[in-house]
Amino acid sequence: MKPLLIRACTLTNAFGQGNDASLAGLRAGHSALRPIDLEEATPPTWIGRVEGVEHVRMPAGLSGYACRNNQLALLALEQDGFMGAVHDAKTRHAPERIGLFLGTSTSGIAATEQAYARHAGDPVLPGGSHEHAKTHNMFATGAFVRERLGLKGPAHVISTACSSSAKAFAAAHRHIQAGLCDAAIVGGVDSLCLTTLYGFNALELLAREPCRPWDRERNGISIGEGAGFALLEPAENGDDGLCLLGYGESSDAYHMSTPHPEGLWAARAMLDALRRAGLAPADLDYLNLHATGTRANDQSEDRAVQSVFAGQVACSGTKGGTGHTLGAAGITEALFACMAIEHGFIPGMPHLEHPDPELATRVVRTSRDQRVMRAMSNSLGFGGSNCSLIFGRGGL
């Protein structure tokens, strides 16, 4: 496929606001997880919380969008000069020709949770306590970001659980390739809410202690929140910036909340990404694993990675640092993979103490410098939705 240049990007997550915070956290092998400290009663667990989200003020005229998910989106948009880069893009392309494709799993559901709590005895929620279409609706964050950035092009929000914002890259590629837009902003936003905390708790997939993907003692996920955005344009000859080189998508068709035990279809997504990029497994230097820390997920992904790479690529998973940012995991870890290329290192795996001998894929435990020319990021979600992305320099 024709590579898409990442003209600008930004990340905000538990490591902090902006790319530098993520880069420093990854290089240091730091974990930003902490014991849960939300105001509401919650299950005992650790979370990857972004400081100060609740204090973000909505811009004038956009106050109806106020909710944690949109506050987090705004906080992220304001880092790394991203808004300026979008402004510049609007001088090159008409706003009608810039697409917007975002991923989220739960949008602003916390607004509805809070309304239910406030009006616990009422058979019908009274009007006025929140604007559903601008907060909880699955497109709400798309509508907010579109309005904040002044975009007029094609847009939708993808919600395929943990693969959502990885699939946003594929949607952007399709829309640009089909001639519907000249550039696209992709990203993902997912914020802490009781639904996911108690939901994963009910499925017995929530770790009581910091998650430890790939560890023999691993026992579940730590939920994090995060947001990230990237501005994509078709790469021109001579561009040597970081590019999306390939993507692959597949469906497990196995079970709603358990991955295929052999990772057959996750492997298919990786192979499809390689095919689109015109690359062989040996051409990759780093694989950012989905590595959530549940027993079944890591085992399934291990089998899939073995079948494609047979141990020939440096692998690590980064959720011990940030927590699992769910619908934002795709963009977060895609941009982590890009940082590995740009800064020449392999991120380590905080909280990993005893690598599981039953997992054949050897992982990098401590961050180390290493030249990375091309990297893959895996996102494998609930409902069996798999997406793999490949990044590298366009000129190579």
Add this chain to the structure above:
Amino acid sequence: MKAHVAGIGLFAPGLESWATGRASLMHRQDYVAAPLTIAAPAICPPNERRRMTSAIRIALQSALQAVASSGLEASAIPTVFASSEGDLDVIHHLCTALTLPGHPVSPTHFHNSVHNAPAGYWHLGQQSHACSTSLSAGDASVAAGLIEALTMLTIEQCPVLLVAYDAPTPARLHARCPIDAPFGMALLLAPATNAMEAPLIAVRPPVVAASGSSMAHPALEALRQGNPAARSLPLLRALALDQRLSVTLPYLDDAFLPIDIEPCC
């Protein structure tokens, strides 16, 4: 972007299938919004079928019709599921449980609450490992889903199944998000280059306009306005008439998506 419409599904009050509903859309018989029985379709093992919510059933009933009438094999076909809200009934149960002592959230409700739950059940039921996307663009969800499906079809040159659905809002949330009637529709789209006895649709770039296509029949117009997925009704009516027609579907902001329909033969 162009495609054949190789199969159509329709599942709404008084429009229980494309086969029976198209006469009402063509005004050959009066439209009556008769109550809809929302049964779980006969795909997936009984355990999974029991867990299907109304929203999932609406989506899958529509999808099944479109595939069956196309004669194509579902297991290789990528899918796009478009829904403005997803499953607010399940969200209502989750948010209620979160206010009760002990927060008794049901694991089944939680896994059904993901926007891609209908897609998950569909691919499971069809044993399809093809790519699938589940999306929302609010009231523009049908148009956005159609665009996404057509980009996939154009680039991969393969059939793509579009399913659009929204379920009625539970009473507690209704004032916040009024969706009155269930509505599901599905289009099995096939590359225009395939020789096929099926109507063609061509999508043009969105245009800003004061208004778009509507339904002349008051009850059908009420249905169209009362459910984001039912915004597709003017397109379905044009396909039912099987004539050279142009319609628009609401897109984002004040824009509309123009669609030209070319009859089958």
